[in-house]
Amino acid sequence: MSDTHIMPPFPNEPHRDEQSTPPDAPTAPRRRRGGLAAAALAIVVVGGAAGLGGAAAWDGLQGEDATVFGSPERQTSQVVDTGDQPAADGSVESVASQVLPSVVRIAVDGPEGEGSGSGIILSSDGQILTNAHVVEGAGEGAELTVSFNDGSHVPATVVGTDTLTDTAVIQAEDVDDLTPATIGTSGNVDVGQDVVAIGSPFGLDATVTTGIVSALDRPVNVGSDSEGNATVYPAVQTDAAINPGNSGGPLVDMEGSVVGINSSIRTGGSSVSSTGGSIGLGFAIPIDEVMPIVDQIVAGETPTHALIGVSVRDAPSDDGGAVVPDGAAVGEVTQGSAAAEAGLEAGDVIRKVDDKLITSSDELVATVRSYRPGDEVEVSYRRDGAEQTTTITLDSDADASEG
Numbered sequence: 001m002s003d004t005h006i007m008p009p010f011p012n013e014p015h016r017d018e019q020s021t022p023p024d025a026p027t028a029p030r031r032r033r034g035g036l037a038a039a040a041l042a043i044v045v046v047g048g049a050a051g052l053g054g055a056a057a058w059d060g061l062q063g064e065d066a067t068v069f070g071s072p073e074r075q076t077s078q079v080v081d082t083g084d085q086p087a088a089d090g091s092v093e094s095v096a097s098q099v100l101p102s103v104v105r106i107a108v109d110g111p112e113g114e115g116s117g118s119g120i121i122l123s124s125d126g127q128i129l130t131n132a133h134v135v136e137g138a139g140e141g142a143e144l145t146v147s148f149n150d151g152s153h154v155p156a157t158v159v160g161t162d163t164l165t166d167t168a169v170i171q172a173e174d175v176d177d178l179t180p181a182t183i184g185t186s187g188n189v190d191v192g193q194d195v196v197a198i199g200s201p202f203g204l205d206a207t208v209t210t211g212i213v214s215a216l217d218r219p220v221n222v223g224s225d226s227e228g229n230a231t232v233y234p235a236v237q238t239d240a241a242i243n244p245g246n247s248g249g250p251l252v253d254m255e256g257s258v259v260g261i262n263s264s265i266r267t268g269g270s271s272v273s274s275t276g277g278s279i280g281l282g283f284a285i286p287i288d289e290v291m292p293i294v295d296q297i298v299a300g301e302t303p304t305h306a307l308i309g310v311s312v313r314d315a316p317s318d319d320g321g322a323v324v325p326d327g328a329a330v331g332e333v334t335q336g337s338a339a340a341e342a343g344l345e346a347g348d349v350i351r352k353v354d355d356k357l358i359t360s361s362d363e364l365v366a367t368v369r370s371y372r373p374g375d376e377v378e379v380s381y382r383r384d385g386a387e388q389t390t391t392i393t394l395d396s397d398a399d400a401s402e403g
Contacts, residue, residue, distance in 0.1 A: 049267030090106035090254045095196045096208045098256040101149045102181035103249055105200040106130055106156070108172070110142025118168065118199030118249030119146065120181045120258060122294070126154075126172035129294060130248030130264050132161040135168045146172045149206055160297035164305055165369070166222065166231055166263050167290050168248075169297045176263065181250060184257025186286035189213055189236060195260055197240040197282070199249025205279075211280075217356065219366040222264050234366040235283035236260040242282030251284040260284025289370055306371045306394040309337020314362040315349045318349045327351045327382065342392040351387070352380035368394065 049194065063163060087093035102121045106128075108114060117134030128146065135144060135158050147153040154172050161168040172178075189195075215237035219282045223232050242262050251260035266281035277327075293303045315329035327349040334338050344350075348359050353367045354377050371377060373396030381388045 007343040023315065065347070092196055092208070092210050095200070095252060095254055095256045099181065099196070099198055099250065099252055100154060100206055100208070101179040103149065103170075103198045103206065104128060105147040105203070105205045106134055106144040107147065108135060108142050109130060109142075109145075110138025110263040112139035114138060114140075115198055115204045116245055117247040118245065118262070118383075119250070119376075120250050120261070121178050122169070123180055124176060125157070126156075126178060127298065128170050128172060129261065129290070130168050130170060131261065132163050132166050132168040133263075134248045135170060136163075137329065144170060146170070147205060148178070160300075160303075162293050162303040163205070163295065164229055165233060165289060165293050165303070166233055166285060167261070167293045167297070167303075169294055171238045181254075184253055184255070184258045184259045186236060186259045186288045189216065189253070189259050189286075191216055192286070194254050195238055195240055195250050195259070196254070197238065197242055197249065197284075198245060198252070199246035199262060201241075201243035203245055207246075209241040209278075211238050213237070214239050214280075217363075217366070218266055218283060219360065219362040221362050229343040230362075231261075232362050232365040232367060232369065233285050233289060234370050235264070236286055238282050238284065239280040240282060241278040241280075243278050246282075258287050260286055261290055264390045286370070292372060302398065304373055304396045304398045306368050306373050306375060307338070307397050308364075308368050308392060308397055309334040309339040312350070312364055314360050325360060328358050328361045330381075331334060338392045338395045342394075344379070344390065345383070347383070349382040350379060351382055353377050373398070 044187065072336075087097060103130050104119045104121060105116055106119050107116045109237045115137060117130060119128040119130035119134075123130050126146075131253040135142070144156040144158070145153055146156045154175055156170045156172045159171050168400070195211060195213055197211070199207060201207050213236060218233040218237045219237040220233055236251060236259065240251070242265055246262045247264075249262050250258040251262055253259050262282060264283045266279065266283075296303045310333050311331040312328040313331055315327040330339075330344055330346055330348045330350065332346055333344055350364055352358055353364070356363075356367050358364050368377075371394055373394055377390060377395050378389060379392050380387060
């Protein structure tokens with residue numbers, strides 16, 4: 001069975017499973033060792049025969065003056081120094097050169113284990129962005145050590161975390177003149193464009209991988225907080241190789257601007273630690289969703305998130321099928337909430353938020369989280385078979401907790 005996981009700091013942090021919608025990936029059948037040996041032998045024999053036949057034909061064409069291997073006249077390859085050519089603008093090499101000084105490895109050692117993740121330098125004096133699950137994985141009171149691209153390392157402390165967006169900011173101690181990353185705009189990202197991921201997979205510092213954006217707004221559910229609130233975000237999906245330890249590192253465009261924070265992966269089994277390899281399905285939190293939370297954490301505020309004020313579940317399709325959801329069915333409307341004021345009722349099926357089609361409950365949560373409290377959205381829903389539309393001004397979970 002395939003599962004989506006938050007990537008644990010390598011190697012010992014526990015992981016959380018996602019009840020995700022993508023289908024299980026097929027697994028290739030195992031070959032028996034005898035078959036492999038026979039295939040290898042066949043390759044050797046065929047290769048040997050082809051080599052002998054090729055040499056015989058060459059000798060026949062060349063006549064008696066042909067040069068054969070082992071003769072005194074044989075020539076050897078020449079070593080030529082071509083020089084270190086400058087990287088072309090927009091190349092992976094150019095992007096790596098620009099971004100590597102702004103990426104760190106974060107080692108975590110605490111009462112619940114040890115491991116490592118990645119982080120992105122936000123300021124010259126050591127503010128670093130990473131995932132909440134990287135710094136929280138080893139438990140309360142864990143010690144953090146940040147390693148920089150030049151090989152130096154210093155202790156760090158947690159400034160603040162936000163579980164719902166899997167975001168954390170830490171502060172490296174006694175540093176200056178660091179190279180902050182360039183923060184881009186995830187709203188400008190397109191499916192198919194080239195991207196680069198940088199981090200410390202399996203603790204291997206400064207690892208660069210490349211691929212494309214393979215999907216956008218992929219609703220990824222990686223668990224819930226202590227109060228039962230789901231950590232769901234509209235992920236940037238990429239086929240760049242991402243593994244445990246990449247968590248908290250950047251996904252960047254070909255101009256070297258950060259467009260996402262690598263956070264979770266899809267695996268071919270039930271455990272990240274046992275399967276532990278990239279299969280071309282990695283997920284990054286869009287940077288547009290992360291930065292407002294970062295600003296609140298740095299300002300010493302409690303992070304806030306947009307709310308619509310309903311409980312939801314997957315809605316079955318009109319033909320009665322329950323396998324493929326077709327919207328988010330409203331179960332309960334919170335009294336006095338934005339949804340109540342806009343006229344939503346239990347039993348309504350939300351189908352669209354602005355121009356975003358909603359096919360599941362996770363997709364509704366992820367989409368609403370991509371907005372900020374106070375934003376106005378147009379919601380389309382189905383009631384008694386008829387399509388209707390209403391405008392909702394989104395609530396804040398800060399108001400909900402105060403109420």
